[in-house]
Amino acid sequence: MSELREKIIETSLQLFSERGFHGVTVNDIVEHCKTSKGGFYHHFKSKDELLYVIHDTFISYVLNEANRAKKRYDRPIFQLHEMLKSLVRVYDLYNEHIVVFNQENKYLKQEYEVLIKRKRDDYKEILKEVIQEGQELNDIRKELPTTITSMSVLGMVNWTYQWYKKDGPKTIDQIASTYIDIIFKGLLTEEALEEYERSKLSKELVF
Known part of the structure; x- marks a missing residue:
């Protein structure tokens, strides 16, 4: 990503939020x-495309990570650990991207909304498949x-964005470990829980 493109995104996040x-x-x-x-339009066709890129950035991240987890591990419980x-x-x-998404997603043009929804649905389907394979x-x-x-x-x-603070009492990895612990025990x-607790991934949890 070019320095100017990144600066435009960072600036728009701040301005859209305010x-x-x-x-x-x-x-x-x-x-x-x-x-x-000219510098703006070199990187973005419109302000609408900029809003789409903000939305797409974090959705693409979790989707790519989910696909990576599926390829890296054969066992659904380990895939689920990495996805979580x-x-x-x-x-x-x-x-900041997520805050703007939840605040401004109603203004996303339909052509971009379709693309975002497709990726969100793809992620939901992967999660559902992992759980189903784990049940099998x-x-x-x-x-x-x-x-x-x-x-x-x-x-x-998904409710995490409402209360998470970077300077809060718990790190993001501690929060992730808490979620994994709660979800896996349920x-x-x-x-499977006994086997997971003996695994290397379980030893990585921090509270």
């Missing part, structure tokens, strides 16, 4: 960046409805 999407013009952004409109870790870490890496291996309790379970996990973690069978 004034809202419609309270900020391209002129405002370029003025704060000390660049020209990255899903929580996104609130530290892209906290008797690692995750079979009596738990797969869809409700996956949506419950997302609902729990989802895993006794045998």
